[in-house]
Amino acid sequence: MVNRVIVGAHYGTRDWLAQRVTAVIMAVYVVAFLALVASRAPLTYESWKGLFTHGGMRVATLLFALSLAWHAWVGMRDIFMDYVKHDGLRLALQVLTVLLLAGYASWTIQILWR
């Protein structure tokens, strides 16, 4: 009896699930953010700055930024896999996307903890 275990790398399911989970995180953040901004209207520099110096808001915003990076990576990769047939070009675009998203995440950290 041949006992072969045929399993894939599972990154398909993992990415699919991660994209959904991060989507829900971002949706909740966006709605909460809009409600917070609306409750502070008309916005002044003090209230705007105050919003982002709050510890909870900083953590939530970082969570949003990291969710965005993961979510966007899955989405952009899907787009490139579907439309960019040339291997080298696709790889280059994927590398650029990773760099861009990592850059966004670090920029967010810089802005939040300055």
Add this chain to the structure above:
Amino acid sequence: MSSAAAKKQRPKYLSLPAILFQIRLPLPGWVSILHRLSGALLVFPFAAWALYLLDVSLRSEQGFSRIREYMGMPLAKLGLLVFLWAGCHHFCAGIRYLALDLNKGIALRPARISSAVVIVASLALTALFAAKLW
């Protein structure tokens, strides 16, 4: 087997005129391609733009008022309008996909109706936000 299908002119090429005038993309297809387009736009350039605005506006009092002024420019307003639409469409269509993943509304009729709702709702939300901001 001689039917209308056999008389059809084949092959059909996906030429630009064909895509523009002959092949009609169903409504859920429009929601799908616009979801991709809006997602790509949000990644670049809009996420970068949003981070730039956040950076400058949080840096100092002067930065905050400079962004205020900057956002009053017609070109910036136009950009913001596209940004708002991309965000609203991606949000609404995303909610629809989450529902579809949970097997809600996957029959043809509800799927068509919900895709029309997504397109209309995201345009209405964009108009609402735009009205608030102007």
